[in-house]
Amino acid sequence: MHTSPRRPLLLVGAGIREYHAHSLLQIAAAHPVVLVDRAVPPWARPYLAGEVTVGLSDPGEVTAAVGKFLVDHSVGGLVTYEPRHARLAAHLAQHLGLPGNSPATVATCQAPARARHVLREADVPSVQVHAVDDVRAALDAARTLGFPVSLTAPAVGTDPLRADCASEVRSAYRTLRRASTAEPFAATLNIEEVGLDGPEVGVEAVVLSPDEVRTVAVTRKTLYPDRSQAAVGYSIDAHDELLQDDTLTRLVAQATTTLGLTVGVVHADVRLTARGPLVLQVSACLADDLIPLLAARARGIDLARAAAALAVGDTPDLSPTREAAAAIRYLYPGTSGRLVRLKAPDLFTLPWLDRFTWTQRTGNAVLGPPRSGREDRLAHWVVTGADAAECTSRLSRITEHVTARIAKPASSPVSTR
Known part of the structure; x- marks a missing residue:
């Protein structure tokens, strides 16, 4: 692996502690981090070498604030681990002459209708x-x-x-x-x-150059058991047979290069249909929802650190160091109402339970299916295992011990698992 002296790195957006602390910790272990955000959350401050305080809603204001900071400081690159900030990060990188994808390319990826038009023109199979x-x-x-x-x-x-x-x-x-x-x-x-046959999978890939796209993990998706398309969880298995599927690997590489992505970590959503895999979307950023953590636990490949290395012009080490599996489960409310009780026993002595996190508090109002969104999740937990099947069993074991009681409007409380 080619490395260079530790150069400061601009990070656009701190994110949410429960979902992004892992990525920030990994980046900060390799580079001094200067956060660009409207405020520095207390949980992130120990990992930072500096800050640029500015709201992220106006690209012009962000560019001006960063430019002012750089009058007296230097940085080697710029990165974000939040997909919603990918286009802003691309604009800043281009303005500063730092490595990154073009803003136009990122904008195309964020507009699936436009992206799939580009893919169809190049005969890349897509939905x-x-x-x-x-x-x-x-x-x-x-x-x-x-x-x-x-x-x-x-x-x-x-x-x-x-x-x-x-x-x-x-x-x-x-x-x-x-x-x-x-x-x-x-x-x-x-x-x-959405009426297509076959499951949807995610492919975590690293664009080392316009001619080299490396698939490093396949993310299996479990849908929420109602009529929505929300994920109730994800899993990554180092032994997943799709890692050896040349058709899938070529499709992701072809879609990535066709869209014009030249560097960075990407997440591709693919539908596995009877007529072959079809591209749903390619995100020019790390996957969200702790998927990078699953990749690290299952394969020993840290996607956040890889993104940071590429952002400063280095070549990341993508050699797998683990052959295991990891999975995450999100607890959604079973109905709309106000949370009156959240309970989980002392589970933290289990060696395979990586983490358990409540993401709501009693008294909060939440929406049940089919309107539940990420912001309504009550908790999530990550487990590890020898393979995906063992992880599924362990996820269910935790589920059996977690209780959330919700007071429905004008009715008695109900439980959800």
Whole structure:
């Protein structure tokens, strides 16, 4: 591995402790980190060498604030581990002459309808998607694709919402539009076909150069057991047969280079259908939701540190050092209401329980299915094991010992697991 002296690295967005502390810790272990964000959260401060305090909603203000900081300081690169900040990070890197993908390329990746047009022009197999700017266009697109459909706000990174009829399209559209109004690059929503056979998987890959894309992990997705498209969990197994699937590996590499990505860590969503794998989306950033942690626990490959190395012009070491499996489970509310009790026994003596984290507090209001989103998750836990099957068993074992009681409006409390 080629390394250079520890050079300061700009990090755009601290993120959320429960989901991003692992990535920040790994980056800070290799580089002095200067955070660019509207405020420094207390949990992140011990890992930082400096800060640029500025809101991230106005790219011009961010560029000016960073430029002012660099009058008296130097940095070797710029990175983000939050997909919603990928385009802003690309703009800053280009403005500062630092390694990174072009803002236009990242913008294309964040607009699946545009990205899939590019892929289809190059004969890269992909799923149909329509970009829409109003509810009437959303309804027309849904009827064209055929129900059921999935609606997403790509610039925001919220969970997809499934719609089986026109009224559900309207409801999902309103929900996603409200979520996207605060994002500087949010312009359109996307509707895509979901009635395809076969599971959806994620592929974690590293773009070392325009001609070299290395697949390092395959992420299996478990859907929430209702009609939404939200994930209830993910798993990575070092022995996954898809790691040796040349068709899948070539597809991800082809899609990545066709879209114009030249450097960095990417996450590709792929549907495995009877007619072969189809690209759903390629994200020009680390995967979210602690997937980088799963890759580290299962294969010993740290994606956050790899992204940081590439951001300063170094070549990361992608040699696997583990042959195990790791999985995460998210606890969603079973109904809408207010949390009145959260309970889990003392589980932390289990050697295979990597972490258990509550992400809600009693008294908070949450939404149940099918409207539950990431912000409604009650808790999550990560386990390790010899393989995916052992991880699944261990996830379920934890589930059996966790209780959340929710007071439904004008009704008695109910339990959810």
